[in-house]
Amino acid sequence: MFNENALQGQHILVTGASSGIGRAAAIAMASCGARLCLSARDAARLDETLQALAGSGHYCVPAELDGSDHIVELIQKTAQLHGPFSGMFHAAGISMLRPAKLSKEKQFDEIYASSVKSAMALARAASLRGVMEDGSAIVMMSSVAATRGQAGMALYSSAKAAIEGLVRSLAVEFAPRRIRVNAIAAGAVETAMHAQLTHTLGEQSLSAYEQKHLLGFGTVDDIASAVIYLMAESGRWMTGTSLSVDGGYSVR
Numbered sequence: 186m187f188n189e190n191a192l193q194g195q196h197i198l199v200t201g202a203s204s205g206i207g208r209a210a211a212i213a214m215a216s217c218g219a220r221l222c223l224s225a226r227d228a229a230r231l232d233e234t235l236q237a238l239a240g241s242g243h244y245c246v247p248a249e250l251d252g253s254d255h256i257v258e259l260i261q262k263t264a265q266l267h268g269p270f271s272g273m274f275h276a277a278g279i280s281m282l283r284p285a286k287l288s289k290e291k292q293f294d295e296i297y298a299s300s301v302k303s304a305m306a307l308a309r310a311a312s313l314r315g316v317m318e319d320g321s322a323i324v325m326m327s328s329v330a331a332t333r334g335q336a337g338m339a340l341y342s343s344a345k346a347a348i349e350g351l352v353r354s355l356a357v358e359f360a361p362r363r364i365r366v367n368a369i370a371a372g373a374v375e376t377a378m379h380a381q382l383t384h385t386l387g388e389q390s391l392s393a394y395e396q397k398h399l400l401g402f403g404t405v406d407d408i409a410s411a412v413i414y415l416m417a418e419s420g421r422w423m424t425g426t427s428l429s430v431d432g433g434y435s436v437r
C-alpha cells in the first residue's frame with residue numbers, strides 16, 4: 186500500500202512487537218525500508234516477528250516495560266549501540282475488562298505500567314542526548330475507549346485517555362526539535378487482545394458489538410497503515426493529535 190521506500194533509512198523502536206498490532210506494524214514498516222528494534226516481554230514470540238521482517242539490521246530487545254529508570258537507561262544504551270532512533274511506535278499494552286469493585290491496586294499498576302508509565306519512559310529516553318534524531322516521530326496506541334464510557338473499562342479507558350493527554354503535551358515539548366508525537370485511537374481490531382475481550386460474548390452480543398463499527402471490526406493492517414502514514418513524510422504536518430481509526434465506531 187505504501188511505497189517500499191516510505192521509511193527508507195529510518196531506525197524505529199516498536200514496543201508490543203511480539204503480537205497483534207505491534208507485530209503487524211513492524212512487518213509493514215520493515216517492508217517500507219525501516220530498520221527495527223523490536224521489544225516486548227516474550228523473547229520467543231519477538232523472534233517470530235524478527236523472522237518475518239523484510240530487509241536487514243533488525244534486532245530484538247526483550248524487556249518488561251514500565252516507567253522505571255532501568256527502561257530509560259535500556260533505551261539509551263540501545264541507541265548508543267545501534268544508533269539514534271528516528272521513530273518510536275508504542276503498541277505495548279494489556280486489556281482489562283472488570284468492574285470497579287474488582288479493580289485492585291495490582292490491576293491498576295499492571296495496566297498503567299505497560300501503557301502509560303512505559304510511554305513516559307519512551308518520552309524521557311527520547312529527550313536524552315543521542316537517543317532520538319530531531320525531526321523524528323513518536324506514535325502511541327490509544328483506543329476509542331479513551332473517549333467513550335463502558336462498564337468494566339474504567340482502568341483501560343483512563344490509561345488510554347492518559348496516553349492522549351501525554352501525546353498533546355509531548356507534542357508541544359518536542360516541537361522545537363521537530364519531533365512529532367501522535368496517538369492512534371483504534372476501534373476493535375481482531376488480535377489476541379480482542380479475542381480475550383470478546384471470548385465470553387455470545388453470538389448476538391458479538392454481532393451487536395461489531396455493528397457498532399459501521400465498517401465492522403478492523404484488521405491489524407488497518408492500524409499498520411495509519412502508523413506508517415504518521416511515521417513517514419506523509420505525516421509531516423501531524424502532531425499532538427489522536428487519529429481515529431475505528432471503522433466509524435465513534436461517529437455516533
Ligand SMILES: NC(=O)c1ccc[n+]([C@@H]2O[C@H](COP(=O)([O-])OP(=O)(O)OC[C@H]3O[C@@H](n4cnc5c(N)ncnc54)[C@H](OP(=O)(O)O)[C@@H]3O)[C@@H](O)[C@H]2O)c1
Nearest residue numbers: 201203204205206225226227250277278328373374376378
Ligand atoms: N486490539 C484492539 O481491538 C485494540 C483496540 C484499541 C487499542 N488497542 C491497543 O493496541 C495495542 C496493541 O494491542 P493488540 O491488540 O495488538 O494486543 P496484543 O496482541 O495482546 O499485544 C500486546 C503487546 O503488548 C506487549 N506487552 C504487554 N504488556 C507488556 C509489558 N508490561 N512490557 C512489555 N510488553 C508488553 C505484549 O507482548 P509480551 O506479552 O510478549 O510482553 C504484546 O506484544 C495496545 O496498546 C492496545 O491497548 C488495541
